[in-house]
Every structure is written in structure tokens, then in C-alpha cells.
Amino acid sequence: MxxxxxxxxxxxxxxxxxxxxxxxxxxxxxxxxxxxxxxxxxxxxxxxxxxxxxxxxxxxxxxxxxxxxxxxxxxxxxxxxxxxxxxxxxxxxxxxxxxxxxxxxxxxxxxxxxxxxxxxxxxxxxxxxxxxxxxxxxxxxxxxxxxxxxxxxxxxxxxxxxxxxxxxxxxxxxxxxxxxxxKVGPVVERINKESLGEVARMPVQGPDGTPLAPEIARMSHQGHAGVLRDAHIARLVRVARRNGVVLRLIPRIGDYVVPGTPVLAVHGPRVPARSALRHSVSVGVERTFHQDLGFGLRQLSDIALRALSPAVNDPTTAVQCLDRIVEFLAAVAARPLGAVHHRDRKGAVRLVQNVPGWTDLVDLGLTEIRGCAAASPQVSRRMLAGIDDLLRLVPDERRAPLERHRGLLVQAVERTLPEAAERAFALRPDRQGIG
Structure with missing residues (x-):
């Protein structure tokens, strides 16, 4: 390794x-x-x-x-x-x-x-x-x-x-x-820094195409209901290695689980003892940044939506959030997403963790802001510039969701602004919104 x-x-x-x-x-x-x-x-x-x-x-x-x-x-x-x-x-x-x-x-x-x-x-x-x-x-x-x-x-x-x-x-x-x-700048920068920290801690090696062994059992959550905050990766990998199996975390970090919800699937020759997997997942009241790839985007989107509400009407804050959203999406543009494979010391896959895919992250970061951006030229111009920057960075197979959001934004602006000059101004990409 x-x-x-x-x-x-x-x-x-x-x-x-x-x-x-x-x-x-x-x-x-x-x-x-x-x-x-x-x-x-x-x-x-x-x-x-x-x-x-x-x-x-x-x-x-x-x-x-x-x-x-x-x-x-x-x-x-x-x-x-x-x-x-x-x-x-x-x-x-x-x-x-x-x-x-x-x-x-x-x-x-x-x-x-x-x-x-x-x-x-x-x-x-x-x-x-x-x-x-x-x-x-x-x-x-x-x-x-x-x-x-x-x-x-x-x-x-x-x-x-x-x-x-x-x-x-x-x-x-x-x-x-x-x-x-x-101040909004330091707040969104702190959120983005923690989000990028989770990206850096993700395994850099994606799936190798080897199919998993047949699933032989599932283990259900037996504790109190709550948000799946994180999983004890080191413990799960160690238990899987000792039993010669592959464990698969069924829900994503951030999902709400209730007693009886399947949490772990076992792929391999035998089922590990339940006592060995005790306290291997953590359930709490709210989501945290730890292992939650989408939580930072969720917060940035929430701040931008509140800024674009009629009661606040602060498009500059929304632009600052879009800056960090684009930075985060650029950081994960070439990384393996959807399913993260954790390996033991010998390089064998022991834990498969379900994480948001590229389309999920793009939708989380852009969908709700796009819905409020049509009436704000500053936001629409910044979003178009961000999407264009990402289109130049991502592999061809990841262009589709970005192009979809770009097309929907253009349609929304055309429906909202009746004057051709206003539409042309609002649809001109600008990294500062209105610089």
C-alpha cells in the first residue's frame, strides 16, 4: 500500500x-x-x-x-x-x-x-x-x-x-x-474549511471493480432513533478483517434511523458477533461535519436561502456562499463518490460506505439557490460563472448535472425578466456577481 x-x-x-x-x-x-x-x-x-x-x-x-x-x-x-x-x-x-x-x-x-x-x-x-x-x-x-x-x-x-x-x-x-x-465571510469560510477537511480525509482510492461477495445478513439499529452521525471506521475495518468479510454501511451519514432500520450488511462467509460491532455507529440529535460530506453544503445553502428571502434581501451573502459551494464542488470533482471503500493494512476492501454521489452534491449545492436566483442578477451571474468554471474541471461523465442546472437557470431567468436587455445582463457570467 x-x-x-x-x-x-x-x-x-x-x-x-x-x-x-x-x-x-x-x-x-x-x-x-x-x-x-x-x-x-x-x-x-x-x-x-x-x-x-x-x-x-x-x-x-x-x-x-x-x-x-x-x-x-x-x-x-x-x-x-x-x-x-x-x-x-x-x-x-x-x-x-x-x-x-x-x-x-x-x-x-x-x-x-x-x-x-x-x-x-x-x-x-x-x-x-x-x-x-x-x-x-x-x-x-x-x-x-x-x-x-x-x-x-x-x-x-x-x-x-x-x-x-x-x-x-x-x-x-x-x-x-x-x-x-x-460577519458572513468568516462564518462561511469556517464551514467550507471543515467541509474540505472531510474531503481530505476521504480515501483516495476508488472501487476497483471487484464485485462484493453475496450478502448473507443484515444488522439492524437497536438503539434510540436519531441522525446517523458517524461510523467507527477503524473498528468496523478491524472486525471485518478478523472475520474475513466485507461490511457495508447501508444508510448514509446524516440519515435519520429508527430502531429496526438495517444499518450494516455483511458480505462474506460468516456473520460477526453482534457484540463486536456494538457502538460501531453513533446516533445523535443532529448532523455533524464528521464523515458527513453534504453537511457543509447544506449549511451554505441554508445561509444563501435566508439571504435571498424577501425579509433579508442580501444577494451579496448568497454570492459569498456560492463562492464556497463552487470551491467545494471543484475539490470533489475528480474524487470517487457514491461508495467509498475502506481497506485494511493489506489493501483488501473491508468496509463500503455509502456517500453522496456527484449528482447529489451538485443538486444539494445549487437547486434551492437556483430557485431564488432568477430575480437577482447578482446571484444568477455568479452561479453561471461557477457552473462554467466547474464544467471546465469535471470529467465528461460528470457534466450532465451541471448542464442541467445551467439550462434550468437560463429558463427561469427568461421567464422572470421580460426585457431582453435585463435577460442578457442577468445571464452574463461574472465571478463577482455584479463586480
Missing amino acids: SRELRQRRPRALSPLREHLRDTFWFAPTTTLALAFLLWGAADTLDVALVEALRQNGDLEGIRHLMRVAEDARTIVTTVSAAMMTFIGVVFSISLVAVQMAAGNFTPRIVRIFIRSRISKLTFSVFLATFLLSLLVLTSYETEADPRDVMTVPVVQSALTVVMVLLSLVLFIAYVTQTLQLM
């Missing part, structure tokens, strides 16, 4: 990592535990420092540390009192901004805020600073005699000051990113 294919082999913890990224509790909880461990280490250093000075008979050094720590105590006390209020105000304002962005674009962009690393890091550091300040306050002793004092929280106080400075830096970065969520 080539080196490129080895690098693209699914990682065993990939689904777990993606599911944790879709939560907002994991990072702060982990950071609080780390903050407690960090305080324990700093407290140990403070005890060791006082003990070393006492063994050297340097009582004046201990007195100096006590004065420094007492000065720092004011800062630590202030931080512990103000940090939670600061956290509440900052995140209240941020959630309002996210709500406004969701109303202006699509509710699904809330996922961008939830998955944002800087958002989680900022919230985590804020909480860790608050916890650390409380723990440091418990280390201050009322004993003023340097001969009897056990610890002077100098290292702990310095660590708290460092955490406060880090919180300020992260606050600036966090506010900057939150403001970006209110």
Missing part, C-alpha cells in the same frame, strides 16, 4: 475525539482538574522553599517571602472575587452575539462556537484562574513567626498572576473571534 494511503488510515479514537469537540463541558472539566494538580505542585515547591531556607537558618529570607506573599494576597483576593463576575458578563454578551449570528445566518452555526478551540480555552482558563485563586487563599497562614510557618505561597501567588495575564490575552482573542461570528 502506498505511503499516502497509510497516512489516511482512520484513527481508532477519531469518533471519540469528534464527539468531545461537539461538547462544551469536557475542556473546562479537564482544565479544572489540571489546575488542582498545578496548585498541588506549586504548594509543594513553596513548602520545599521554606524548608530549604529554614535549614540554612535564613529567617530573614523567610520574612522577605512572607512580605512578598502578603502583598500578592491582595491581588489573589481581588481575582477570586472578580473572576466569576467577569466570566458571567463576558459570556452573556458572547451568547447574545452568537444568538444574533444564528438568527442572521442559520441556527446550525452555533456548532462553530461550541467547537471553537479558543472559546473552550478561554472559558477553561477563566475557570481555572478562579479555582486557583481560591486554592491559593487556603495556603496563607496566620502565623507570623518565620520559625513556625510551614509554607509561604509565593510560587502559588506568582502562578495566579500568570494565569490572570493569560486570561487577559485569551479574552482579547475570544472577543475578536466572537465578533467574527457576526
Whole structure:
């Protein structure tokens, strides 16, 4: 197997990592535990420092540390009192901004805020600073005699000051990113980036034409109803290899499944134990980007449709969405679609995953926007330019759906605009819409 294919082999913890990224509790909880461990280490250093000075008979050094720590105590006390209020105000304002962005674009962009690393890091550091300040306050002793004092929280106080400075830096970065969520450009670019990331993780080797063995069994979904979010590719490939079979994922990622829906088909000599395939697919409330090739196009189309609605009437936003839709379709123009084959270390096909085909992706990206584009010359011109660019890129066998959408768009514009000059203007391809 080539080196490129080895690098693209699914990682065993990939689904777990993606599911944790879709939560907002994991990072702060982990950071609080780390903050407690960090305080324990700093407290140990403070005890060791006082003990070393006492063994050297340097009582004046201990007195100096006590004065420094007492000065720092004011800062630590202030931080512990103000940090939670600061956290509440900052995140209240941020959630309002996210709500406004969701109303202006699509509710699904809330996922961008939830998955944002800087958002989680900022919230985590804020909480860790608050916890650390409380723990440091418990280390201050009322004993003023340097001969009897056990610890002077100098290292702990310095660590708290460092955490406060880090919180300020992260606050600036966090506010900057939150403001970006209110701008359409960064939002659609983030959606497109995640979509292209899924394209890059797809196997680069298509079907080799070898027919599958006869189907001998199907395994049904036994859990709660919901959207098929992703499949544990590494586990399914491993189970199929051990049993000498090929597994086929029947529904597509993003399909809604109910108990009893066939999920896996087995092709080969024997049926794997159901226990070996437990938790091999994940069902949730809503779709995610992980393994879902069409979810990004769905979001871009939703944003464009809302922009073209009579209540909003923002064709420039629709053009920005079309820019990314064309980029995404260009990225998958030459890739194998319809059925993705996942292989084991020896190159044998072990899992066949049903993914959207080329026609499905073109229809998803263009159909609904095309229905609203006839009355907006800016959108119709950009869509025609995008389709023409794609026609120059795609193989001959993939030209048909693009030509169909081009013809339907031309017909819609001709029906909508009665004047010949207006029709000619609206049907002139332009990559900027109306540049």
C-alpha cells in the first residue's frame, strides 16, 4: 500500500475525539482538574522553599517571602472575587452575539462556537484562574513567626498572576473571534474549511471493480432513533478483517434511523458477533461535519436561502456562499463518490460506505439557490460563472448535472425578466456577481 494511503488510515479514537469537540463541558472539566494538580505542585515547591531556607537558618529570607506573599494576597483576593463576575458578563454578551449570528445566518452555526478551540480555552482558563485563586487563599497562614510557618505561597501567588495575564490575552482573542461570528465571510469560510477537511480525509482510492461477495445478513439499529452521525471506521475495518468479510454501511451519514432500520450488511462467509460491532455507529440529535460530506453544503445553502428571502434581501451573502459551494464542488470533482471503500493494512476492501454521489452534491449545492436566483442578477451571474468554471474541471461523465442546472437557470431567468436587455445582463457570467 502506498505511503499516502497509510497516512489516511482512520484513527481508532477519531469518533471519540469528534464527539468531545461537539461538547462544551469536557475542556473546562479537564482544565479544572489540571489546575488542582498545578496548585498541588506549586504548594509543594513553596513548602520545599521554606524548608530549604529554614535549614540554612535564613529567617530573614523567610520574612522577605512572607512580605512578598502578603502583598500578592491582595491581588489573589481581588481575582477570586472578580473572576466569576467577569466570566458571567463576558459570556452573556458572547451568547447574545452568537444568538444574533444564528438568527442572521442559520441556527446550525452555533456548532462553530461550541467547537471553537479558543472559546473552550478561554472559558477553561477563566475557570481555572478562579479555582486557583481560591486554592491559593487556603495556603496563607496566620502565623507570623518565620520559625513556625510551614509554607509561604509565593510560587502559588506568582502562578495566579500568570494565569490572570493569560486570561487577559485569551479574552482579547475570544472577543475578536466572537465578533467574527457576526460577519458572513468568516462564518462561511469556517464551514467550507471543515467541509474540505472531510474531503481530505476521504480515501483516495476508488472501487476497483471487484464485485462484493453475496450478502448473507443484515444488522439492524437497536438503539434510540436519531441522525446517523458517524461510523467507527477503524473498528468496523478491524472486525471485518478478523472475520474475513466485507461490511457495508447501508444508510448514509446524516440519515435519520429508527430502531429496526438495517444499518450494516455483511458480505462474506460468516456473520460477526453482534457484540463486536456494538457502538460501531453513533446516533445523535443532529448532523455533524464528521464523515458527513453534504453537511457543509447544506449549511451554505441554508445561509444563501435566508439571504435571498424577501425579509433579508442580501444577494451579496448568497454570492459569498456560492463562492464556497463552487470551491467545494471543484475539490470533489475528480474524487470517487457514491461508495467509498475502506481497506485494511493489506489493501483488501473491508468496509463500503455509502456517500453522496456527484449528482447529489451538485443538486444539494445549487437547486434551492437556483430557485431564488432568477430575480437577482447578482446571484444568477455568479452561479453561471461557477457552473462554467466547474464544467471546465469535471470529467465528461460528470457534466450532465451541471448542464442541467445551467439550462434550468437560463429558463427561469427568461421567464422572470421580460426585457431582453435585463435577460442578457442577468445571464452574463461574472465571478463577482455584479463586480
